[in-house]
Amino acid sequence: MNKRQLEMRNFVRRFCKNRLAVIGLFCFTLIALLVIVLPPLMPYTEAEIDIIAFNAPPGSSHILGTDTVGRDVLTRLLYGGRVSLFVGIVSTMISVLIGIPLGLLSAFYRGWIENIVMRLADIFMTIPSTILILFLVSMFGPSIVTVTVVIGVLGWTKFARQIYGSVLTVREKDYVEAGVAIGQKDRLIIWRYVLPNAIAPIFISVTFRIASAIILESSLSFLGMGVQAPAASWGNMLYNAQSISILKNCMWMWLPPGLTLMTTILSINFIGNGLRDALDPKTALE
Amino acid sequence: MSKDLLQVKNVKKYYVSKKGFLSGPPKTVKAVDGVSFTLKEGEIFGIVGESGCGKSTLGRCILRLTELTSGEIWFDGVDIARLSREEMRQKRQEMQVIFQDPGASLNPRMTIGELIREPLDIFMDRLTEGEKTARVEELMQMVGIDISYTSRFPHEFSGGQRQRIGIARALAAKPRLLICDEPVSALDVSVRAQVLNLMAELKQQFGLTYIFISHDLSVVHHICGRVAVMYLGRIVELAEKDILYRSPCHPYTKALLSAIPQPDPERKRERVILQGDVPNPAAPPPGCHFHLRCPYASERCRQEIPELRETEKGHWTACHLTEGVKE
Incomplete structure (x- = not known):
């Protein structure tokens, strides 16, 4: 068995030792599958209004009831899940795509690029992000795309700093010098020598970032600055359920999105913890 | 007489500590302080x-894995100290290196095949x-690694095997000069001889030129032709190994040589204990760097830095005492 297979097997074993991580992975996969597969199969669309059933409690025609304007809660929950997962995953991808190359290059080359990029990161980190996001979203108009892009672009600093740190360690390794000595081009030294040896910790932060981006999108929607009705998101479903009477009497409107949001975030965080343990070779097998 | 392959002229490498807010004046460590020597093609x-x-x-x-502070390095008629990064990269085909720690100098994420194929x-x-695959297999056979191991990773091999892989990799692009930085220091004594013999064989086979850096005098004696002794960034003595080992001139060389373990307990030898x-290299003593530890140090040694002089044909020493003897 070669190293990659062996590493993979040990990785899976370590991951599986963490029960919560396995449960998290299971829940997350289940939610993702339901959210992707089910919406087209639902009898309603997310904006469809059932004029004879406003505020209808869960029943035979609306499994989770309807909201204040008569839209099916289950359908909206599923469509909202699509939005939440999309925002979480895509904005994280944007952050990674901006942060990783910048952090990598500034750590590898040092010098002026390091100064510019890392000072820029410092500046970005001093700005209270929620306020900036609110401002930007209101400037460009709230929509799924704006929210995703703004969350993604503003989130690059975390990844840039993290990869910067680990590349600073890796670039001093003997094998990187050996690559230079063998006559390899910088581009391939970065690609073959530095990146593969520095990337592991990023996987963990990616999972946590997806979770926090989902929360951020929900908070934005809850503040009315996120995804706009009639499109659904978990955040704006909660936003629509703000009044005391709904909170008191129509639990089906806020409990399902609240619970799914919580389950998703917990699952992703558990997966992240499991990844961290699995990537650390010091975690014992048996 | 074969021609000169490498000429190192007055090479200096100073490390300057960054000036901090409260740390006082910056300190300079003269790691290499004016080293010159000439290397013939085919020499070790x-x-x-x-x-x-x-x-x-x-x-x-x-x-050029580190930039020099000053000096010239003429390799085959070109001063490589003045080449641009890209020109230097091209030149690396002709000058390769074998590192001290074969465990740390092979990229853990690449297979043996990929590593040897890269050059x-x-x-x-x-x-x-x-043709490349054939060449990789040829190289692996040459250094004695089974070709069925191509897709394995460095950590699956022993220290000696890794060093062989390092050698195969260094030889892949057919270099002329090989700089071996303590190539056997990290290896078991039992494997050491194997690797040394392999290197000697390869030198014969391909007409390589080696610079062999080591702290182990017996290993150097085993493989080298001429030997330079360094102390605090300078060459203090340089000669053919037989001359150097038989009749060292510099007190430091004498002390070093007397520290080689003697396998024959009957043979008593004068032991020079320093x-x-x-x-501290950041604050070396004035005059001859060695005078604090030298049993023969005189007033002159405390003030004047001795030059590296040819005391006999091909025997260079940097010591005021030998100069006196000669005159």
């Missing part, structure tokens, strides 16, 4: 000295895929 040139004397830094300077991809790209430690 040894550089010995205790740790911290600058021998590895010198090797890295010659390879071919860089410098011999006109070869077809098949007093004190190597001085």
